[in-house]
Amino acid sequence: MSDTSIIGRATTIRGHVRGTGAIRVDGRVEGDVSTDGDVEVGPEAQIRGSVSGATLRVAGAVAGDLTGGVAVLLENGARVVGDLSAPRIGVTEGALVRGNVETGPSDGARPAFGSLSAVRREPEVARVETGRLDVGRTAGRSVAAGQDRRIPASLAGGKIPAPGAKTTPNNDAKTSSPTPSTSAKETAPATTAKTTPSGRGKATPPAPTRAQATRDAPRPGERQAAPVRSGSVAASTAGGRSFGVARGQPAAESASAREGTRSGRIAPPPVVPALSKGARVRKKKAGLR
Amino acid sequence: MAGTVIGEGLTIEGELVTDDEVVVQGTVRGILTSGDVVSIAAGGVVEADIQAASLSVGGQATGNVTASDRIDIQAGGRLVGDVKAARLTIADGASFKGNVDMDV
Numbered sequence: 001m002s003d004t005s006i007i008g009r010a011t012t013i014r015g016h017v018r019g020t021g022a023i024r025v026d027g028r029v030e031g032d033v034s035t036d037g038d039v040e041v042g043p044e045a046q047i048r049g050s051v052s053g054a055t056l057r058v059a060g061a062v063a064g065d066l067t068g069g070v071a072v073l074l075e076n077g078a079r080v081v082g083d084l085s086a087p088r089i090g091v092t093e094g095a096l097v098r099g100n101v102e103t104g105p106s107d108g109a110r111p112a113f114g115s116l117s118a119v120r121r122e123p124e125v126a127r128v129e130t131g132r133l134d135v136g137r138t139a140g141r142s143v144a145a146g147q148d149r150r151i152p153a154s155l156a157g158g159k160i161p162a163p164g165a166k167t168t169p170n171n172d173a174k175t176s177s178p179t180p181s182t183s184a185k186e187t188a189p190a191t192t193a194k195t196t197p198s199g200r201g202k203a204t205p206p207a208p209t210r211a212q213a214t215r216d217a218p219r220p221g222e223r224q225a226a227p228v229r230s231g232s233v234a235a236s237t238a239g240g241r242s243f244g245v246a247r248g249q250p251a252a253e254s255a256s257a258r259e260g261t262r263s264g265r266i267a268p269p270p271v272v273p274a275l276s277k278g279a280r281v282r283k284k285k286a287g288l289r
Numbered sequence: 290m291a292g293t294v295i296g297e298g299l300t301i302e303g304e305l306v307t308d309d310e311v312v313v314q315g316t317v318r319g320i321l322t323s324g325d326v327v328s329i330a331a332g333g334v335v336e337a338d339i340q341a342a343s344l345s346v347g348g349q350a351t352g353n354v355t356a357s358d359r360i361d362i363q364a365g366g367r368l369v370g371d372v373k374a375a376r377l378t379i380a381d382g383a384s385f386k387g388n389v390d391m392d393v
Contacts, residue, residue, distance in 0.1 A: 013305045
């Protein structure tokens with residue numbers, strides 16, 4: 001008993017833990033753990049560093065290599081990102097591993113069953129956190145991939161586009177509808193060309209931020225409907241550039257876009273809605289009105 | 290059962306932070322912070338600044354100690370460093386070298 005060490009649940013160690021005797025880890029260790037005794041990593045433990053001992057029994061999270069003089073046993077709930085090596089290795093169902101696994105004598109006589117990863121994915125925890133962060137960040141600024149996906153949804157309701165920050169076009173759209181149009185291209189695939197270029201052709205945008213239309217040149221004859229459309233288009237540019245999403249709700253968006261333009265409000269991003277024929281027609285009508 | 294036990298033969302070099310009770314039978318070098326009781330058992334060695342609710346020294350401690358509640362240096366215990374605590378006891382047979390600030 002006296003030679004068993006316990007890193008309790010509420011305990012964090014930054015640094016190395018080494019010595020003799022058994023160790024049970026229920027808390028956090030940011031550093032290597034090494035002993036000549038057994039190591040037990042509890043379900044709630046988090047270790048960032050390599051772990052070595054006689055028999056390692058892991059039910060928690062380890063980001064680092066596991067080296068057992070006798071055995072490495074991963075239990076249900078274990079999450080390991082790192083290499084495993086020991087004469088005996090056991091991976092129970094429900095354990096996640098990402099890394100190289102080598103069993104048997106350490107002389108390397110046997111070929112390793114190379115990255116016998118039970119499951120190839122990040123620890124769930126990490127993933128969840130990322131998601132949450134994205135959401136938080138998104139609201140305010142930055143045009144991250146994840147963000148765009150969300151914007152259109154809110155815009156569908158005809159509300160002011162969220163991402164005011166990064167997008168200059170947005171403001172432009174507000175003040176002078178014909179102006180911006182700018183990028184749109186990034187957003188819209190070739191097909192969209194019809195809607196967008198018109199706006200661009202007409203206006204010389206103060207060249208905000210985004211890359212200017214790359215793929216398509218403005219097509220002649222498209223100009224007529226320009227002002228109205230460009231307004232909405234520009235806004236859309238500002239709002240979202242994700243194809244999938246926009247395409248998902250063309251009707252709603254274009255509708256709101258129209259509204260926005262008329263009312264002088266910032267129009268939400270119809271962008272790709274132009275892809276759908278119906279949307280385009282409707283738009284045109286709007287323009288002519 | 291104590292929350293965290295640094296067993297005999299084990300050495301921690303770095304920072305140990307916890308809300309749990311800590312029992313040191315081995316060695317800790319660096320920083321030791323606990324929201325609870327820290328006891329350094331006979332044979333335990335701590336070379337660290339210690340912050341705790343209360344500290345009991347039966348082994349050897351070197352470093353400055355701040356305790357929100359109390360510090361007890363037991364017979365056979367040895368503490369070298371400045372001490373800040375509301376209450377302090379030094380048992381007969383204990384050794385201590387340092388300044389004491391009892392926040393009078």
